[in-house]
Amino acid sequence: MAEFTMELNDEQKEVRDWLHGFAADVIRPAAAEWDEREETPWPVIQEAAKVGIYSLDFYAQQYFDSTGLGIPMTMEELFWGDAGIALSIVGTGLAAVGVLANGTEEQIGTWIPQMYGDANDVKVAAFCSSEPDAGSDVASMRTRAVYDEAKDEWVINGTKTWATNGGIAGVHVVVAVVDPELGSKGHASFIIPPNTPGLAQGQKFKKHGIRASHTAEVILDNVRVPGSCLLGGKQKLDERLARARENARKGGERVKNAAMATFEASRPAVGAMAVGTARAAYEVALDYAMTREQFGRPIIDNQGVAFQLADMRTQIDAARLLVWRASWMAINGKPFTAAEGSMSKLFASETAKKVTAQAIQILGGNGYTREYPVERMHRDAAIYTIFEGTSEIQRLVIARTLSGMPIR
Numbered sequence: 525m526a527e528f529t530m531e532l533n534d535e536q537k538e539v540r541d542w543l544h545g546f547a548a549d550v551i552r553p554a555a556a557e558w559d560e561r562e563e564t565p566w567p568v569i570q571e572a573a574k575v576g577i578y579s580l581d582f583y584a585q586q587y588f589d590s591t592g593l594g595i596p597m598t599m600e601e602l603f604w605g606d607a608g609i610a611l612s613i614v615g616t617g618l619a620a621v622g623v624l625a626n627g628t629e630e631q632i633g634t635w636i637p638q639m640y641g642d643a644n645d646v647k648v649a650a651f652c653s654s655e656p657d658a659g660s661d662v663a664s665m666r667t668r669a670v671y672d673e674a675k676d677e678w679v680i681n682g683t684k685t686w687a688t689n690g691g692i693a694g695v696h697v698v699v700a701v702v703d704p705e706l707g708s709k710g711h712a713s714f715i716i717p718p719n720t721p722g723l724a725q726g727q728k729f730k731k732h733g734i735r736a737s738h739t740a741e742v743i744l745d746n747v748r749v750p751g752s753c754l755l756g757g758k759q760k761l762d763e764r765l766a767r768a769r770e771n772a773r774k775g776g777e778r779v780k781n782a783a784m785a786t787f788e789a790s791r792p793a794v795g796a797m798a799v800g801t802a803r804a805a806y807e808v809a810l811d812y813a814m815t816r817e818q819f820g821r822p823i824i825d826n827q828g829v830a831f832q833l834a835d836m837r838t839q840i841d842a843a844r845l846l847v848w849r850a851s852w853m854a855i856n857g858k859p860f861t862a863a864e865g866s867m868s869k870l871f872a873s874e875t876a877k878k879v880t881a882q883a884i885q886i887l888g889g890n891g892y893t894r895e896y897p898v899e900r901m902h903r904d905a906a907i908y909t910i911f912e913g914t915s916e917i918q919r920l921v922i923a924r925t926l927s928g929m930p931i932r
């Protein structure tokens with residue numbers, strides 16, 4: 525087990541500085557343009573691929589970093605540059621993690637490289653779970669996958685929504701119901717290979733923030749995929765379903781939900797994105813407060829402004845510590861007995877919303893315009909309390925974990 529430390533090691537510092545350079549030199553200068561265009565910033569993704577940031581190798585290296593800090597450090601730096609562009613760069617990772625978590629070695633080796641493409645022909649991937657009537661309430665999912673034994677194919681029908689990269693992705697990972705009797709335990713994940721007939725993009729959403737990231741509906745109309753596209757394989761699925769049916773027969777006794785453990789491990793990454801956005805806005809506000817003069821002195825000379833900045837920085841550092849703790853716990857296989865992953869996502873995302881709003885206030889009229897980036901950062905920050913589980917759902921998970929009660 526890697527020893528706990530509050531400091532990044534030399535190698536990590538080097539990677540962090542390299543990422544920061546890319547965020548400062550390539551991402552940040554492009555942020556306003558792609559926010560206005562509301563389009564996927566393909567040239568920036570390509571640039572990231574050329575230098576090795578948009579690549580399976582880099583992502584895997586950070587994912588398996590034995591301290592657990594590789595992914596949070598990466599997220600913080602890229603999202604410091606710009607949240608919309610950074611999500612376009614890391615969005616593929618959501619689908620890749622879906623395959624890493626549930627796929628066989630063969631599936632991992634076949635599909636994850638295709639999700640990224642290569643520097644001359646970059647691709648993105650999408651993870652499609654949410655539906656119009658199944659957001660927080662994942663168990664009410666309706667997309668149905670039915671096995672056609674004669675052809676060894678799965679037939680998938682349904683409508684997914686809010687999919688990051690949905691429809692523009694090569695590979696889509698789709699969660700569907702295989703046994704409606706079992707609620708969320710009757711779900712399975714499928715690879716939909718590029719250009720599969722029946723998969724189409726529905727409406728593309730015009731959003732409040734992270735506008736450089738493509739978000740759309742994905743329609744699945746009699747999509748047929750080979751049996752080999754079921755993540756984990758048929759035997760493992762049959763065994764899992766048999767266990768779930770047995771548990772249901774025993775009166776639905778509480779079983780440890782593997783999906784919950786996966787969420788606890790992935791949520792700190794979203795917390796780290798929020799820390800990146802919050803830190804970016806705080807830095808702009810600090811700089812502005814030290815240079816903007818009113819009443820013959822810099823506005824930071826007023827306690828009313830200085831104390832806000834002190835609170836902002838304190839909350840950002842506290843958020844990062846919660847994120848690092850949960851990430852360290854995840855890589856070391858520590859049980860999340862107090863839902864520490866959810867805690868980190870809850871605190872960091874709420875902090876980003878608050879800090880970016882305070883940054884607008886400190887910049888006064890300028891903060892309210894698109895001449896300065898804090899207005900965009902505030903719009904972007906609002907997503908962190910919504911996706912990967914809303915703040916209310918994080919509180920629900922934490923309260924249930926702490927109390928053991930089925931709090932509703």
Ligand SMILES: Cc1cc2nc3c(=O)[nH]c(=O)nc-3n(C[C@H](O)[C@H](O)[C@H](O)COP(=O)(O)OP(=O)(O)OC[C@H]3O[C@@H](n4cnc5c(N)ncnc54)[C@H](O)[C@@H]3O)c2cc1C
Pocket residue numbers: 618651652653654656658659660661685686687688689731734739907910911912913914915916917920932
């Ligand atoms: C930009 C963007 C990108 C996204 N990317 C993806 C993606 O790539 N893949 C994917 O599958 N999904 C994605 N999502 C979906 C996202 O995860 C959902 O929006 C989120 O889970 C919330 O679901 P919902 O929007 O249906 O809200 P709802 O579940 O309808 O919630 C509405 C409100 O009710 C509250 N609420 C609901 N239930 C409870 C409860 N029990 N107790 C207290 N409050 C409750 C919620 O907290 C929220 O405030 C994305 C969403 C957005 C906006």
